[in-house]
Structure formats: C-alpha cells, structure tokens
Amino acid sequence: MEDYKNKLDELPVDIKLRAVDRLKIHLMRQKYGYFSRLCLLLALIGPGILVMIADNDAGGVITYAQTGSIFGIGFFIPFMVLMLPVAYIVQEMTVRLGAVTHRGHAEMIWKRYGKFWGLFSLFDLVVANILTLITEFIGITLGMEVFGVSPMISSITAIIVIASIQLFLRYFTWEWISLSIAVFNLVFIPLVFFVPHLHWGIVAKSFASWHIPGGVSSLFIYVVLANLGTTIAPWMLFFQQSSVVDKGLTVKDIRDGQIDTFIGSLIMVIVAIAIIIITGFTVYSVNHTVNLNIQNILSIISLKMGTIAMKMFALGLVEAGLIAAIAISASTSWAMGEAFGWPRSINLPPLKGWHFYLPGLISVIFAGSIVLIPNVPLGFLNLTVQVIASIFMPAAMMFLLLLLNDKEIMGEHVNRLWQNISAFIIVGFLIIMNGLYGVTVMFPHIFG
Amino acid sequence: MNENKIIKKVNLDEDWEEFIENEGLLDYNKIPLKRAEVRGWIKIAFWFLRIYILIMVIMVIIGFSRIN
Numbered sequence: 338m339e340d341y342k343n344k345l346d347e348l349p350v351d352i353k354l355r356a357v358d359r360l361k362i363h364l365m366r367q368k369y370g371y372f373s374r375l376c377l378l379l380a381l382i383g384p385g386i387l388v389m390i391a392d393n394d395a396g397g398v399i400t401y402a403q404t405g406s407i408f409g410i411g412f413f414i415p416f417m418v419l420m421l422p423v424a425y426i427v428q429e430m431t432v433r434l435g436a437v438t439h440r441g442h443a444e445m446i447w448k449r450y451g452k453f454w455g456l457f458s459l460f461d462l463v464v465a466n467i468l469t470l471i472t473e474f475i476g477i478t479l480g481m482e483v484f485g486v487s488p489m490i491s492s493i494t495a496i497i498v499i500a501s502i503q504l505f506l507r508y509f510t511w512e513w514i515s516l517s518i519a520v521f522n523l524v525f526i527p528l529v530f531f532v533p534h535l536h537w538g539i540v541a542k543s544f545a546s547w548h549i550p551g552g553v554s555s556l557f558i559y560v561v562l563a564n565l566g567t568t569i570a571p572w573m574l575f576f577q578q579s580s581v582v583d584k585g586l587t588v589k590d591i592r593d594g595q596i597d598t599f600i601g602s603l604i605m606v607i608v609a610i611a612i613i614i615i616t617g618f619t620v621y622s623v624n625h626t627v628n629l630n631i632q633n634i635l636s637i638i639s640l641k642m643g644t645i646a647m648k649m650f651a652l653g654l655v656e657a658g659l660i661a662a663i664a665i666s667a668s669t670s671w672a673m674g675e676a677f678g679w680p681r682s683i684n685l686p687p688l689k690g691w692h693f694y695l696p697g698l699i700s701v702i703f704a705g706s707i708v709l710i711p712n713v714p715l716g717f718l719n720l721t722v723q724v725i726a727s728i729f730m731p732a733a734m735m736f737l738l739l740l741l742n743d744k745e746i747m748g749e750h751v752n753r754l755w756q757n758i759s760a761f762i763i764v765g766f767l768i769i770m771n772g773l774y775g776v777t778v779m780f781p782h783i784f785g
Numbered sequence: 786m787n788e789n790k791i792i793k794k795v796n797l798d799e800d801w802e803e804f805i806e807n808e809g810l811l812d813y814n815k816i817p818l819k820r821a822e823v824r825g826w827i828k829i830a831f832w833f834l835r836i837y838i839l840i841m842v843i844m845v846i847i848g849f850s851r852i853n
Contacts, residue, residue, distance in 0.1 A: 344801055352810050359808045439809035440818070448818040587809055678814050728841045735834055739827060745819070768837070775844035778851070 351682035382597035384580035389601030390519040394661030395476020397567035405616030432594035435581030444675035461729040470704035476658035483651035508683040521656035555777040579671035670697035
C-alpha cells in the first residue's frame with residue numbers, strides 16, 4: 338500500500354489529484370448492484386449538466402424571454418424540443434473525443450491541423466468568450482438591481498466569487514460548487530405554475546399546429562438564429578471536452594458521459610421552455626411590440642405575476658450570468674493552456690498554475706469593468722457576439738466532425754453514420770440560417 | 786483529502802503503470818501528436834471553410850458599415 342502512495346507522490350500535483358479521483362472510480366467499478374452503479378454515475382456526471390445549464394446563460398435567458406414575448410409559444414416550444422437532440426448530438430461528440438484522446442479541443446485542432454487553424458480557433462473563442470462574459474455581467478448587474486444592489490457592488494462581488502471558485506478549489510469541489518450554483522437555474526420551472534390563465538391545452542396544441550406566426554421575417558430569422566446560438570455555442574465544445582479531460586474520464590466512462598450530456602440537454606430545454614411559457618403567457622398577451630428589453634419584461638411579469646415571481650425571475654438571471662461566467666472563463670483558461678502547452682487543470686494550486694488561471698481571470702475582470710462604463714453600446718455588443726459565434730460555430734463544428742471521423746485518433750469510437758448525418762444536418766441548418774441572416778443584414782426589407 | 790483511506794482499499798489487478806496509462810494519468814504535453822494528413826474530402830472541407838469565412842467576413846463588413 339505504501340508503494341501506491343509513493344507512486345502517487347511521484348506524479349505532478351494536478352495529475353496526482355486526478356489519480357486519487359480515478360482510484361475512487363476504480364473502487365466503485367469493482368462493486369456490483371444498482372446502488373453502486375448509481376453512485377458511480379453520480380461520481381462521473383458533471384461536465385454535461387454543467388455545460389448545458391451554463392448554456393442557459395444571462396444572454397440565453399434574455400433571448401428566451403424575448404422570444405416568448407415577441408412570438409408567444411406557437412412556434413418556439415416545439416422548436417426548443419427539437420433543440421434537445423441538437424444539443425445532445427453536438428456535445429456528446431466532445432465527450433467521446435475527450436475520453437479517447439485525453440486532450441482538449443484547442444489542443445486537438447492546433448496539433449492535428451496546424452498553427453493557423455489553431456490560432457484561428459483560439460482567437461475566435463477568446464474574443465467571443467470575452468464578449469459573452471460582458472453579457473453575463475449585464476445579466477448579473479441587471480438582476481441584482483432588482484434587489485437594490487448597485488452594479489458596482491454586484492460586479493465586484495461576482496468577480497471575487499468567480500476568481501475564488503477558479504483559484505482555490507480542486508476540480509472535484511469546483512464541479513460540485515458550480516453544480517450547486519447551477520441548481521438555481523431551475524427556479525424558472527416552478528414559476529410556470531404561477532402564470533395566470535395558463536392553459537396546458539394551448540401548450541399541447543402548439544405541437545399540433547406548428548406554424549410561424551406572421552410568416553418568415555427578418556426578425557423571425559434573427560430570433561431563430563439567436564435561439565440556435567444559445568443552444569449550441571463554440572465555447573461549449575471547448576468547455577465540455579476540457580472538462581471531461583480534467584475530470585479524467587476514459588473510454589470506460591463514455592456511457593456515463595452520454596447520460597450526463599442527455600440529462601443536461603433535457604434540463605436545458607425544460608428551463609428554456611419554462612421561460613418561453615412564462616413570457617409567452619404574460620408579456621405576449623399584453624404587448625405585441627418588438628422593442629422589449631429585459632427591464633420591460635420584468636415589469637410586466639411583476640404586474641401579472643407579482644413581485645415575488647419577478648424577483649425569482651431576476652434571481653434566475655443572476656444565477657444564469659454567474660454560472661456561465663464560471664464556465665466561460667474556465668474554457669478560456671483551458672483553451673489557452675492547451676494551445677500553448679501550459680500545465681492546465683483546475684486541480685493546480687494558484688501559484689503553480691498562475692499562467693493557466695490568468696487568461697480566464699483577466700477576461701472576467703475586463704468584462705466586469707466594461708459593464709460599469711455608462712452608455713456602453715450593448716446592442717452593438719450583442720450583435721458582435723452573435724456575428725462572431727455565427728462565423729465560428731460552423732468552423733468549430735467542422736473541426737469536431739473531422740476529429741470524430743479520424744480513425745487514427747478515435748479508433749473504434751469514430752462517429753457512426755447516423756451521427757455524421759445528424760451532425761451534417763445541424764451544420765447545414767446553421768450555415769443556411771447564417772446565410773439568411775447575412776442576407777437580411779444586407780437587404781433588411783427582403784422578407785418584409 | 787482521504788488519500789490514505791482510498792489507497793488502503795485499492796486492489797489493482799493490473800499493475801500500476803497499466804492503471805496510469807489506462808486512466809490517462811500522463812502528462813500529454815510530453816506525448817507528441819502526429820499532424821493529420823489533409824487530403825481527399827478533408828482538403829475540400831478546408832477549402833469550403835475558407836470560402837465560408839471569406840463570405841461571412843464580407844457580410845460582416847457590409848453589415849457593420851450600414852450600422853455606422
């Protein structure tokens with residue numbers, strides 16, 4: 338036994354901590370029975386649920402709220418149900434890639450396809466992450482204002498909380514603290530039952546009479562693209578793969594990783610539908626204008642559902658921003674570490690892993706400071722996030738598909754035919770919607 | 786950390802080195818990864834990507850110039 342301890346001590350500190358976690362998994366695997374199997378699953382889940390809940394970020398919550406407010410539930414509830422397989426198919430590929438190669442997405446692109454594409458992916462990811470982080474801080478400060486907290490206080494507090502979680506926790510604790518914060522994302526689900534005059538029959542009918550309200554318009558294309566953009570985003574690919582690697586999942590754990598990703602996708606879609614139902618039944622019924630910002634939506638929710646419901650909604654917005662900021666800043670750190678070959682693990686102590694933590698922390702501090710500047714052009718910022726993500730997502734998907742079809746690295750875990758067909762349909766849909774959006778930007782009145 | 790408690794319970798059928806390798810507990814920075822050969826349909830995919838990026842960048846420039 339002493340022998341194992343000495344061998345553990347010989348490993349670098351981040352790998353040693355991962356080895357201890359893997360020894361626990363090894364012990365669990367030796368036990369039989371349903372309860373032991375459940376314990377093993379609970380120990381292995383995390384990255385999938387975390388990435389999907391973080392995907393319901395502040396921008397996502399605002400997008401779903403605006404979607405319900407502008408279009409009601411008619412089109413977008415069935416659309417969100419369709420997003421479940423989309424999110425699962427895309428993210429499941431990162432589980433296999435991470436578990437088989439033990440390398441992150443940025444490293445795989447950099448080393449398999451060269452510096453140019455590696456730098457291209459890294460640059461896009463980091464810029465998109467910084468801009469997305471700004472939208473997370475907008476969500477946090479707006480949500481906290483409802484509770485009477487000034488943007489300065491909420492922004493600084495959020496920076497301290499995020500920095501502490503990243504710096505001082507080992508991976509296992511980091512994941513459980515993050516998942517505990519993520520639980521608050523579920524706050525939107527019970528709110529649905531307090532929506533006045535909610536008719537489940539109308540919700541069910543939306544599936545039978547699926548149609549585009551008012552026909553195809555520039556606004557409709559924009560909202561579809563925004564919803565698609567909040568369901569699958571480049572940072573999610575990088576985050577989940579790196580997270581799978583840092584957690585130490587192997588090919589034996591792929592099934593559990595798939596279950597984890599499915600549970601996460603299901604939660605993400607249920608929360609998104611809950612938000613669309615809330616605003617579809619409260620805001621859409623009283624206001625059909627398209628100039629709805631989140632403050633207007635919160636006021637109408639307060640009017641129709643009461644102050645407590647509005648505060649719960651605001652709390653959900655704060656949580657959404659916070660959990661996404663944790664995940665996005667971690668994805669920046671992981672990607673930079675993978676690209677430049679630094680030691681990269683949440684298990685690293687702050688001083689030993691300072692250059693790993695630094696990019697994520699700088700982006701958090703930058704985003705937290707930007708939102709405090711008065712009259713910052715938020716609309717322009719959101720558009721830029723959208724544009725960068727739109728350009729980058731098909732590219733990121735292409736690299737994912739290339740890697741998942743690479744027998745040299747994936748062996749027997751390469752994509753099956755149905756997985757390739759599904760992924761190609763998703764990429765095709767993304768490219769068509771991006772193209773249509775580009776056309777509407779150049780010719781704004783083409784669809785009326 | 787209950788590291789000692791875990792180690793006491795460990796009964797590795799395989800040897801330690803094999804366990805380390807199977808669990809991916811290696812420093813992958815030190816293990817080189819061969820660059821992929823870009824040929825056939827992969828080459829086509831890369832050209833498609835270049836064209837796609839070019840078209841999107843042109844659209845972005847036009848879009849942003851209209852905003853300003």
